[in-house]
Amino acid sequence: MSDINRVVVVGASAAGLTTAETLRREGFDGLVTLIGDELHLPYDRPPLSKQVLLGTWEPERTSFRDDATYQRLEIGLRLGVAATGVDTGARTVALSTGDRVPYDRLVIATGVRPAELRAGHELAGVHVMRTLDDALALQAGLARATSVVVVGAGFLGSEAAAAARTLGKDVALVDMAPVPMSRQFGDELGGWIGDLHRDNGVDVRTGVGVARLLGEGAVTGVELADGSVLAADVVLVAIGSVPATDWLVGSGIPLDDGVLCDDMCEAVPGVYAAGDVARWHHRRFGVRMRVEHRMNATEQAMAVAKNILGEPKPFTPVPYFWTDQFDARIQAYGMFPPDAKMTVAQGDPADRKLVAHYHHEGALVGVLGWNMPRELRAARALLLED
């Protein structure tokens, strides 16, 4: 550890903060600098599309730690500052302020940015959601809105549609895929999620894409590829995300849909990545993966901090993620490849309580629980058997 005096972490969200805290917990007493381009103290994102949008949580409640904690842990926060480049030879990070910050070890935890439609984002009332400011802008828009169209029925879009509907808005949920969340969980389970939304009064428009957003100055509607028009005074575009790696182009750090890392989450000597932005080689599964889920941000950041300080170990988690929509809490462990076969192992979709198993190439690769948390935790053990 003697050659490591300065660790710089770029990205001040769950993965970045956990890296910094774990370094301290593991006894690192050198400089820790946490750089983030937002002005807010580091905060948690999953509640944004749930409690914050619903207004049941004040925005401050998403904050991870108070000022005093950063001071006590001697984590140097540089907020409202973007990293603009890395010199891996000189081992410095360039900042938007013009400063260069030297590092012995660098951790990239810049996450992802929302993907956008080809056109229409300049219209008032059209939103994306990633940051707290995005969520507050959408919440303010929803307060005045009558009709809401959510484009994209993945995690974020489906959750936001449920929240908007719970707030009493007319909501349409649009996706090119045949059912909501089919990319995540397949068509059969996604069909049940579609039913859940329909039963709660959401206009589910799946199997059809968006032709264009309508309106001059402010959005008034969404025209679908089949020619139908949905009225909208708020549109949320939730069509996925792209790794925030533009600042690393030309740095020599390998990029391919994320920061390419080895088994230990190291990209080039002395440079690591954690969280949504990291594409690492999962030795146990034998695949390169990038996981955009909250739990992975914590686990990967802890692994990176420990790998920096001690004997490096491969990062081989069982991914965990969850989503809350209306009264459904859906939790999942493992992987859910598009061609996996889903079977209901416990419970019944008619009761909206079930545990599903996902098999791929003969092996159990994922387990999913719908309002059956204890049973799901037991099912997780099955994943670890082979």
Place this chain on the structure above:
Amino acid sequence: MRVSIDEDGCVGAGQCVLAAPDVFDQRDEDGIVVLLDKEPGEHLHEATREAALLCPALVIHLAE
């Protein structure tokens, strides 16, 4: 070590139970955390700290 939980923010992930099954459990119906041991013994401290760190909703608070 004194453990407290913010039940209200719990998302029912069950990571705490996986990390420290002697200290945490989950309610049957919704998976919300149940604190089994408010003052876990020395031998459970490391696992309890791990649970607090892993909690994706950060609702486990430790006073040491």
